[in-house]
Amino acid sequence: MDSVHNVGSLSYVSQPVSIREFLESWQSALADEPIVLKRLPKTNVKQIAGIMNVSRSTVQELDTVCGIDTLKCPGQVKVRDDATSTIPDDTELVTLRLRKSELEKRANSKTYTHRLYATFRNHRSVMRTRVPGDKLIPMTVRDVVISVQIYRPFVGEQSCKYKPLVLDQELRVLGQQKLTDLRDAITCVADIALPVEMSVNPDMPVNTRCKDIYPSGFFYINGTFFNDLRHPEAKDLSSVIRTWGATRPNQIGEMREAAMEDTQFLDLSLRVGLPYLYVHQGDCEHLIVFTDIRMMNIEDSSDVSKYPIVSSNVSKKRTVCIVCLLYNARWVTYDDCLCSQSPAFFCDACFRELHYDSSGTKLGPFTAYRFYDKNAVLP
Secondary structure, eight states: OHHHHTGGGOTTOOOOEEHHHHHHHHHHHTTTSOSSOOOOOOOOHHHHHHHHTSOHHHHHHHHHHSSGGGGSOTTOOOOOGGGGSSOOTTOOOHHHHHHHHHHHHHHHOHHHHHHHHHHHHTSEEEOOSSOTTOOOOOOSSOOEEEEEEEEOOOOOBTTBSOOOOOEEEEEEEETTSBHHHHHHHOOOHHHHOOOSOOSSOTTOOOOOOHHHHOOOEEEEETTEEEEOOOSTTOOOTTHHHHHHHHTOHHHHOOOEEEEGGGOBGGGOEEOTTOEEEEEETTTEEEEEEEEEEEEOOTTSOOOGGGOSEEEEEEOOOOOBOTTTSSSBOOEEEESOTTOSSSSEEEOHHHHHHHHBOTTOOBOSSOEEEEOOOHHHHOO
16 A cells, blocks of 8 residues: 555655664664663753762852853843733734734734634643653563554545544554553444434333444554454444455555454554544544654653553534534434534534424424534533
C-alpha cells in the first residue's frame, strides 16, 4: 500500500521505526543510568564551579552578567496588560497594528467576539499525564511512550468532495501494551448507541448497545489487518477486503492478518505522521496517526495501569434541539413529516410534545432513534 500512496514522497511521514529496536538501542545507551526516574536537584554555585573548574566568584559574575535582568534596557517601563489597549495610529510596529485591529473588531462586532470565543473553545485541551501527588511507582523495566491521535469518523458525501478531518482524542500508550488496550481506550458514540427504532414506543427499555451486538473491529497498519477476536461472536471484518485485494496483487500488494489481542506495540514498525485505519461497527472508520515515539521520562506517570492515558481531548460544539435551541439533543428523526429536514435533532421534551398526542400515540410517519452527543455523554 505504500507504493499506492507514494508514502516516500510525503515530507511529513517518517521512515519506518521498529519499536522494539528503538527500545533496545536506548536500553543499551542508558545501561548505566538508573531505571527509576528522579528529578535532578538544582545545581548550586559550588557544583557549577567544580564542573567548570573555575572559582565561585567567576560563576557568580557569569550569573550577574548573563542573567535575565541584563535583557532590560535602562529606564525601561514595565508593560501592563492594559497598557496596550490604547495604541497610537502612527505606530510602526506590526504587532501593535495587528493588536489594534483585533481590539477594534472585538469592540465593534459581537458576532466576531462570539466566533472568536468558539474558535478558542474548540481547541484541544492538553491534559497532564502525571499530576502532583501521584505516587511514584518504581519501574522495573524501561519502556517506550507512543503518542497516537484518533480522528472522528469520516462520513463520505457525494455533494462534498473535501471534508476536513476533526481530531477527537490523543492518547499515550506503552510499547509493552497490546493493540487491544488502545482499542478499549478509544471512545466513539457508535459503540454506545441503541440499535432500535423507537418511534412507536420511546420509553421502550433497551439494555443492549451496538458494541454488544457488533464487537468486531480491526486496525490496518502497514499492510496487516489486526482483528479483535476476543468476543465469541466477533467476526473477521477484513476478510472481504483481503479477498478483494488478492485479485489485485500487483496494484496493492500482500495483505496479512494478525490477532489484535496477541500483538504488542513492540512488535510493530510505525511511520510517524502516516495515517493508519481503525474500523469498528462494520463501517465506522477512524484515521489514527502516530505522532511521537520516545522513551518514558519524569513527566510521564510510572503507573503502568493508567495507560493508555488520554493526553488531550478536543471540545466541539454540542448538538442542540432544533426547536428550543437550548437543550442537548436526545433524539434524532429521519423522514419526519413534521420537520423540513432529515435528520432532525430534538431534546426529550420537544420531541415528545411535537410527535405524540396526550395519550402517547405517534403522530404521522417518521423514524426515531436515541441520539448520543459525544460532547455530552462521553469524556
